[in-house]
Amino acid sequence: MVEWAAVAGAGFVAGLINVVVGSGTLVTFPVLLLFGYPPLVANVSNTIGLVGGNLSGTFGYRRELRAQSRLARVLLPVSLLGGVAGAGLLLVLPAGAFSVVVPFLVVLGLVMVVAGPAVQRRTLARSAPGAAPGRLEGARLAAAVAGVFVLGAYGGYFGAAQGILLVGLMGLLTTETMQSLNGLKNLLVAGVNAVAAGTFVLVARDSVDWAVVALLAVGATLGGLVGARYGRRLSPNLMRALIVAVGSAAVVNMVFFS
Structure with a gap:
């Protein structure tokens, strides 16, 4: 019962964090490892279990997504x-293949979050009169497509x-607002x-622990709903501060405790 409560609770926290900031996996994955699940089983089951939280958070941000x-x-x-x-x-490469580069990717993301407002101001200043704010075209659209594929x-x-x-x-x-970007991110x-x-589910069923999936799904779905309700009320500066705090904790966890 303690294990079930801990896994479901980790799912709730992860669902809330994923909607507001991201990095909820850094809550659930270590918890599963703590209870003795093999890394591959923990990773696969975690991915499946958190889908409900992703969907509920996206539904909660549907207003921002319309724009x-x-x-x-x-x-x-x-x-x-x-x-x-x-x-x-994940199914064909060694389990630790990306472990070395992940901290650097997170640090890069934090730098981009912090530098974003200044870059946005410069982009607006260079925009043609009447241009739609946030509209991606040309090289910036190509960069977005390439970056989103890699991050996917x-x-x-x-x-x-x-x-x-x-x-x-x-x-x-x-040049979109943080809340708008958060909706797209979700x-x-x-x-x-x-x-x-x-x-x-199709090709790695032996690596799925369905009890873990069910517990995470319930917790994450509730957490996603709570995060979408209250996360949208946060100011852009507070959201950036939360992103930097969670991202920094993630880097410390991966570098010193993984």
Whole structure:
């Protein structure tokens, strides 16, 4: 009962964090390892179990997503392809193949989040009169597509801090608000986790612990609803501070305790 409560509780916290900031996997994955689940089983079961939280959080941010419908239609298919590629990599590459580069990716994401406002101001100053704010075209659209595919592959493989990296990338390339970017981030992460989960169910059923999946799903779905309700009320500066705090903790955890 203690184990069940801990796994479900970790799912709730992860669902809440994923919607507001990202990096919920850094809560659930260590908890599963603590209770003795093999890393591959923990990773696969965690990915499937957190899908419910991703979907409930995306539903909660549906208002912000309406303003991003054009960009979402372009980036979601790219993100899904990346998720399938990453899930495939998890099944064929050594388990620790990405462990060395993950901290550097997270740090890069934090730098992008912090630098985003200054870059956005410069982008607005250079924009042509009457240009639609946040509209991606030309080289910036190509950079967004490439970056979202790579991050989708990373998310399908492991996914910790995928949301932080997405917010950082889009914050550099667009002039959208943090809440708007958070809604788009939730949609892309939900898509990646869903296709990765589907891939695992089809080709890696032996690595799925369905009890863990059920406990995480219940906790994460509730956490996603709570996060979407209260996370949208946070100010942009507070959201950036939360992203930096969670991302920094993630780096410390991966470098010194993994």
